[in-house]
Structure formats: C-alpha cells, structure tokens
Amino acid sequence: MNVQHIETADCNILDTKIFSNEIKIYFDSVYDLEKKKYISNISLSVFNWSFFEAKVFISNNSGDSFEEKKLLIHKLEFFEHIQKISIEENIFILQGYSRESGCWLEYCFLDSDFCLKTF
Numbered sequence: 001m002n003v004q005h006i007e008t009a010d011c012n013i014l015d016t017k018i019f020s021n022e023i024k025i026y027f028d029s030v031y032d033l034e035k036k037k038y039i040s041n042i043s044l045s046v047f048n049w050s051f052f053e054a055k056v057f058i059s060n061n062s063g064d065s066f067e068e069k070k071l072l073i074h075k076l077e078f079f080e081h082i083q084k085i086s087i088e089e090n091i092f093i094l095q096g097y098s099r100e101s102g103c104w105l106e107y108c109f110l111d112s113d114f115c116l117k118t119f
Helices: none
Strands: 011-021 022-032 037-047 050-057 066-070 080-089 091-098 104-110 111-118
Touching: 011 080
Parallel strands: none
Antiparallel strands: 011 022, 022 037, 037 111, 050 066, 050 104, 080 091, 091 104
C-alpha cells in the first residue's frame, strides 16, 4: 500500500506513539483509492528524519487570522484526524485536527522515510 494512494480524512486514529526518531500513527482504517475500499488496522510510520517540526494554528478572537505556535517534542499535540498528507520533494507533511486543542495541526518532516503497515 502506497501512502500516496490512501485517504485518511475523517478516519479514526486509535493511537500515536513516539520513539527515538520515529512516530507511529495507528488508524482504525484508511481508504485505499486504488482498491476503492477501507482497509482496517493500518499504521503509518515516519522515521529517520533530518528535521521535524510540529505547529498548531490557534484562531485569534476576531477569527480572521491564526497564530502559529511551534510545539516542542515533549509537548506535542496529537492528531484526532489527519485531513491531508503531502509529499513535496524531500518534505513529508501531515495536516489535520488536534485531539487536544481541536485546532489545525501540522507535522513537517524533512528527509524522512515512511511506510504503511497492517497491525
């Protein structure tokens, strides 16, 4: 299964685990765009990155703009849902809603490896 051929928008995330230079996100299911069906019990692993940055975007009181806040590794927020996965050259980006704050959350990995597996 190729990460570019799945859809995770609104798919439930069961758990997220952080290891040394690896983040694993466990989905209840993901939608396989090639097979046109949901595949259960899938984990997405991102590892061996050269740089990792997590940001949360908090709306201000007027609702017109957002404040970008960088998150430290020991104070990460985790995804409730991942709405978008982007791969641009050597940058791997996960975007969606935070389980903790409900705000828009972004994980950006530079020069990383990633894979999908069943568990």
